[in-house]
Amino acid sequence: MSDLLNGKVVLVTGASSGIGASAARVFSREGATVVLAARREGRLASLVEELTQKGAQASYVVCDVTVAEDAARAVAFTVDTYGRLDAAFNNAGLGGDRTPLHLMGDDVYDAVMDTNVRGVWNCLRHEIAAMLTNASGGAIVNNSSVGGLVAIPAAAPYIAAKHAVVGLTRAAADEYAQQGIRVNAVAPGTTRSEITADWFGRNPGLEEMVNSMTPQGRTAEPEEIANAAAWLLSDRSPFLTGTVLPVDGGFLNQ
Template structure:
């Protein structure tokens, strides 16, 4: 970890915010749930895996934070609506949302990939983001709010990733830009584009492709793998009132990868 990076910072950045986080059962989503709670938010954790959600939620509530979970497949619009409705019911409204749920596919030449692999990635990364934005924006229109979508450096530049993943993360940025019309109604939508970050998905890719992590390190001025909490900090700031004039942006959190 970079010298000076405070993993325990509690600035009250999100005090009073009522939050929903997808993909919250591990990795960046779980880190965001902890960070948002530490900084004053009430958080609904959303993911498909109930066991992991229950463990993290219990950890947070044991520390005195306000947290709950909703088992949800973001590719199913009716399940997303139930989760958003649950957040509103529990907290009295929804102020911020971090659409972090994502899926990948094993890298392979495009012409050799199965259609099912493409469809599975698109279902979570694109349709899932669409479903979340649709219902979150509807819940926020009365009082305003902020949304951050999790894209990737693969949504900005070519990377050693599967074509469906690259296409899906470009689409997430497109959806983010398409939602700028809501800024005039008090709902800000932005995106982040993480670089190489420690997560279950990345760990699986590294295990299947020896040397890939070092290859990715060589592509960034900061040649290391990010801690998920570093990505969560960027999302937290964009969701906070401190970012009140940031709309439709995609912020790289990539160790300088896209700056080259």
């Protein structure tokens, strides 16, 4: 166990799989007490059991981030259980379909925007309110994407949503800097997860094509994104706020 997040109480959304589950493992290994939030209770319970067996402090709350009351309840549970909320990783997200814009259905647009934008909005409001009661403020990391900084074909709602996450990050960072709350974002490149596995499964050759566009020539492991988020949430990045950190194997350098 390290001490990057030692003593901090951290809420992780979308924690039942992928980057969120890896974040729960990384944050707890770095000394944090973690509260895991997601919709799939069975997976959350299993992950909490795994972490507590390793000596970590961990608990979970079932939460759909698209529902404001659920986001409020997740934050309230954290504060009621551990006395405060020091940090949060707003990771819950939805990829949607890879379909040309003119063929994209309203249902896909609504689902992607609801999860990726409204979900972050709901969480930010309640996390910030809780952190304003801390003498030392707090730190938040939102999970955007390289798609929040550039365009990717046949994914218009996803691109729009992840750009919006960048906007929310910068707006909140500016608004609450004086109160000691830092708000940053990670912008992962292609990362191994259920979302990308689904995309790759439905689009043969897509992973090879994306990897060929990445200087490091590979797909990221979710732990690599979680490590970057842990650093941004830690006291070792005290003068960083409003930053969008690409974790993309050099994709945006081209």
